[in-house]
Amino acid sequence: MPTFVYTGKTLGGEARKGELEAASLAAATAALRRQQILPSSVTPKKAGLSFEIKIPGLGKGIKTKDIVIFSRQFATMIDAGLPLVQCLDILASQQENAEFKRVLLDVKSSVEGGSTFADALRKHPKVFDDLYVNLIAAGEVGGILDTILNRLSGFLEKSEKLKGKIKSAMTYPAAVIVIAVLIVSGLLIWVVPIFQDMFSSMGQALPAPTQLVVAMSNALKSSWYIIIAVLVAAGVGLNRAYKTPWGRRIMDKAALKAPVLGDLIRKTAVARFTRTLGTMLSSGVPILEALEIVSKTAGNVIIEEAVMKARTSLSQGKTLAEPLLETKVFPGMVTQMIAVGESTGALDTMLTKIADFYEEEVDQAVEALTSLIEPMLMAFLGVAVGGLVIALYLPIFQVAGAASG
Incomplete structure (x- = not known):
């Protein structure tokens, strides 16, 4: 945030000068007037030799946990009757995360300059x-900002908990696969050549499995950089393809139809959709505006299109449940419960119940997936390493068998 140098006088005629941070020259002037200082000059501070070194990736980024704590503390202060600007000032001064502190100070400056709290947040x-x-914005209009902040904190906490469970389920398989690749690569690079020298001294034809292992070892030793380059290129290619509309659509559609993970992805998307929409409706956000925002947070373009199609149908006078059912993305039970919520006028409550149910379903699906993957990974690791070792010892068994015969 820019720093401004000012000189001026108080209402009593006392001379004042100093520095203050503000988003703009107008915001700095407005802040001084609120402090009952009549500025005679306000100029941007010239950059001297002081500077800040910021290395990407090594900074302390703003995490969801920081926003949750901020929202909880902010709600408590607003409920206690503290002014909005004072709350922001206190929270910024107590913030240990330097990046988040800069954001909060900028928000505070924008509010002091006449912006609403929501408009100030929208700049970040x-x-x-x-x-x-x-x-x-809905909380400001309705005068229930503290309630909204508490509701947001709860929503963010549950969303992070859901993400954490899915990440923990994926961490174990990824770790086992990496370990298996490292073990097999180590055997092929360092162990197989020792056996290869021994095999060449035998002067016998090697069995097919052993020939395959030796060929893999030679290829890895001579062309390891090509293999790494191909893997990196494939990763970059997939990443860039996913950023294109057609690529993302193909991958997201394939993800929903995947044999095991597809069901988990669908349940996670339903839980996120119902939790987000329920939170927004209960906070007073209009349903058409809420659906547009929810579609952007779906995380899957197929589900995003289904939500936007439902929004279009709703704007034409139809119910929400009917177009959601037609998309065939959401389970029948979900659309039925939404229809009940619409008919009874308690859609936000019904959406919250659906979210609770599907978050429990996600928990069970993650546990089932973990219990299914563990033995499969152990079998994969055993076959990969065990098969390699057996292939190396086959020629020795042949020689021993010929000698005994």
């Missing part, structure tokens, strides 16, 4: 997404 989309900003 990488920290506060559309969901957060729109809920804050």
Whole structure:
């Protein structure tokens, strides 16, 4: 945030000069007037020799946990009757994360300059997404900002918990696969050549499995850089393809139809959709605006298209349940419960119940997936390493058999 140098006088005629941080020259002037200082000059501070070194990847980024704590503390202060600007000032001064502190000070400066709290947050989309900003706007209009902040904290905590469970389920398989690759690569690079020298001294034809292992060892030793380059190129290619509309559509559709993971992805998407939409509706956000925001947070383009199709149908006077059922993305039970919520006028409550149910379903699916993957990975590791070792010892068994015969 820019720093401004000012000189001026108080209402009593006392001379004042100093520095203050503000988003713009107008915001700095407005802040001084609120402090009952009549500025005679306000100029941007010239950059001297002081600078800040910022290395990407090594900084302390703003995490969801930081936003949750901020929201909880902010809600408590607002409920206690503290002014908005004072709350922001206190929270910024107590913030240990330097990057988040800069954001909060900028938000405070914008509010002092006359912006609403929601508009001030909207200037930082990488920290506060559309969901957060729109809920804050609804809270400001309805005079229930503390309630909204508490609701947002609970929503973010549950979302992070859901993400954490899925990540923990994927961490174990990834670790086992990496270990298996390292073990097999080590055997092929360092162990197989020793056996290869011994085999060449035997002067006998090697069995087919042994020939395959020796060929793999030679290829890995001579062309390891090509293999790494191909893997990196494949990873970069897939990443770039996913960033294109057609590539993302193909991959997201394949993900939903995957044999085991597809069901987990679908349940996670339903839980996220119902939790987000329920939170927004209960906070007073109009349903058409809420659906547009929810579609952007779906995380899957197929589900995003289904939600936007439901929004279009809803704007034409239809119910929400009917178009969701037609998309065939959401389970029948979900659309039935939504239809009941619409008919009874308690859609937000029904959506929250669906979210609770599907979050429990995700927990069970993760546990089932973990219990299924563990023995499969152990079998894979045993076959890979065991098969390699057996292939290396086959010629020795042949020689021993010929000698005994």
